Amino acid sequence: MTDFAFTCTGVRADPYAAGPTLVFRLRIAASGQARVHALALRCQIRIEPVRRGYGDAEAERLTDLFGERSRWGSTLNPVQFAQVSVMVPGFTGEVETDLVVPCTYDMDIASTRYFHALEEGEIPLLMLFSGTAFTGERGFRVEPVPWDKEAAFRMPVKTWREMVDQHFPGSGWIRLPRDTMDALLAHRSRRALPSWEATVEALLHAAGGTAR
Template structure:
């Protein structure tokens, strides 16, 4: 049976994709001289948060995912990033292929919130591979690619930020329920506002600032005219 091994040699943001997309470069090695006619792979990418450190700013931004830093020993679990198929054409011995991974900037997705919280450094990824190989010198035979094939890779945070800036320059993203969107659209139409940004800013301008909390000692002083307890 042919043994396969995988390694990731790099990643880039696809600037020509219609949506946010990362392209990982894979090196695939097959033992022996038996031709591999094709590989049908299932590729799963996981973020392993425990394999890097975090400064105080990053830790604060990750509180909603993992809780307070004191609890991270039990809460810093892997985060699912993507699961994509890959077809690899024929080769013998070794080949390279691009793994195209569509991404999202939906902040309700745990992986997106994690990546958005990072300011610098690298993202520790675990890449898991399984699937079917079609091999053989004459004709072909079908072999499984076992589920324990994997590769580790540390993706630069800058690549993720470059990808986001290509599609959402200087912007964030938020998902709202349909009825809330309908209400916002009606408000925008009633006030003839030119954009969603103007709509949100108009609503924020109408929201009164909450009064400062009352200082009990100051209130007592104002009532009695005395400053001593």
């Protein structure tokens, strides 16, 4: 059976994608310089929050995910980030390919809240691989990619922020139920407020809060 080794060599934000998208660069090596006709690869990406440190401001923003810092010994568990597939063309021995990961800036998603909470440094990721390999020098053989294949990677926080800023420069968005959105629109119309920003600021002011 062909043995495969996976390494993530880098990541970049895709400036031409229709939505926020990260592109990870994978290096795949087949044992014994094996001939691989094609590789149908699945990749699950998890965040490993226990593998980095956090400043006080970051810890405060992560409270809704992991609770108070005093509880982190039991609550700092892995967070699911993405699950994607890629078809790798034929190669012999070793190849590099792009793994395209569509992202979201929806703050209801745990991974997005985690990324948003970080100020600098790196994000510890673990990539878990599986799939099907089509191999053989003279003929055709179908082999599984074992579930125990994985690769650790530390993604710079600045790469995530660069990706977000390409699509939401200096801003963000939240998802609301339709009836809540209708009520906000009615409030904005009654007060003749010029923008959604002014609408939210007016509500914050009325509630005794502040908006920058």
